[in-house]
Amino acid sequence: MVEQATPLPDFAQSGESLEQSSIAREPIRLQAQQLAVGHGQRIVAQGIDLDLGAGQITALLGPNGGGKTTLFRTLLGLLPPLAGALLLDGLPLAQWPRRQLAQRMAYVPQGQTHVFTYTVLDTVLMGRAARLGPLAQPRRQDRDIAWQCLVQMGIAALAHRNQNEISGGERQLALIARALAQQPSLLIMDEPTASLDFGNQQRVLDQIQVLRNAGMAIVLSTHQPEHALLVADQIALLHQGRLIGPGPAQAIANAEELAQIYRVSPAQIRKRLGWLLG
Numbered sequence: 001m002v003e004q005a006t007p008l009p010d011f012a013q014s015g016e017s018l019e020q021s022s023i024a025r026e027p028i029r030l031q032a033q034q035l036a037v038g039h040g041q042r043i044v045a046q047g048i049d050l051d052l053g054a055g056q057i058t059a060l061l062g063p064n065g066g067g068k069t070t071l072f073r074t075l076l077g078l079l080p081p082l083a084g085a086l087l088l089d090g091l092p093l094a095q096w097p098r099r100q101l102a103q104r105m106a107y108v109p110q111g112q113t114h115v116f117t118y119t120v121l122d123t124v125l126m127g128r129a130a131r132l133g134p135l136a137q138p139r140r141q142d143r144d145i146a147w148q149c150l151v152q153m154g155i156a157a158l159a160h161r162n163q164n165e166i167s168g169g170e171r172q173l174a175l176i177a178r179a180l181a182q183q184p185s186l187l188i189m190d191e192p193t194a195s196l197d198f199g200n201q202q203r204v205l206d207q208i209q210v211l212r213n214a215g216m217a218i219v220l221s222t223h224q225p226e227h228a229l230l231v232a233d234q235i236a237l238l239h240q241g242r243l244i245g246p247g248p249a250q251a252i253a254n255a256e257e258l259a260q261i262y263r264v265s266p267a268q269i270r271k272r273l274g275w276l277l278g
């Protein structure tokens with residue numbers, strides 16, 4: 001059966017985009033000082049220094065199991081630091097109320113399915129929870145913002161579909177829309193382009209730059225160094241328990257370093273990425 005087009009609310013048809021919308025982003029600064037991250041007593045990476053601020057895209061590269069997700073979950077306050085300091089706007093992260101953290105930072109996790117069956121629109125509306133009172137229902141404005149985020153990610157037609165009955169790539173776009181609906185100042189994205197087709201990869205990379213230009217701080221991980229080289233203002237490599245960088249993209253992600261972390265030759269890196277390596 002051919003699917004019926006989903007009717008859009010008026011504003012969605014107006015073509016207004018997120019950066020033109022009323023979404024306000026306060027400046028933000030997240031600093032890690034000699035941070036150690038890990039699980040239980042097991043340290044995955046240590047000695048990490050980071051200074052993440054508004055209007056900046058930071059890309060994190062590293063091999064499978066290198067600790068990228070562990071670092072992200074620590075930066076978000078979901079895992080406790082095992083050593084060092086983590087400061088949000090100068091105040092230890094642990095001292096921030098959970099709700100205020102959710103208003104400042106949003107997370108796009110690696111693609112996941114859920115036990116509960118929500119529509120795509122309801123999933124995106126959940127991003128508004130941090131902005132509502134404890135028992136408050138979403139208001140018209142919250143629905144408008146959720147729709148706007150769906151339009152921005154090009155998935156408004158999926159709004160009423162069950163999020164467990166859409167493709168992995170579509171679900172990935174829905175997770176990004178949910179994070180945008182949170183109106184964060186800092187957006188942490190764990191492999192945001194994984195499982196997306198070429199066009200959607202490009203659209204997500206474009207959106208990331210639009211958000212950066214609108215003043216958001218963005219940190220993303222990727223297994224595609226070319227994506228980092230295309231959009232990042234700074235790159236960091238997480239390898240063997242240490243963070244190299246962040247620093248200027250082409251200085252950090254050079255053929256020799258990339259060859260080491262991915263266990264290939266510099267010539268293989270140059271063959272694939274030469275035009276981007278500078």
Ligand SMILES: Nc1ncnc2c1ncn2[C@@H]1O[C@H](COP(=O)(O)OP(=O)(O)OP(=O)(O)O)[C@@H](O)[C@H]1O
Pocket residue numbers: 039044062063064065066067068069070071
């Ligand atoms: N919940 C957990 N409990 C204990 N160890 C974990 C847990 N999650 C991950 N690890 C371990 O921590 C290390 C880092 O894993 P992490 O998921 O942070 O790596 P990653 O760089 O995000 O990997 P990938 O690129 O494959 O997604 C790995 O050795 C992994 O086995």
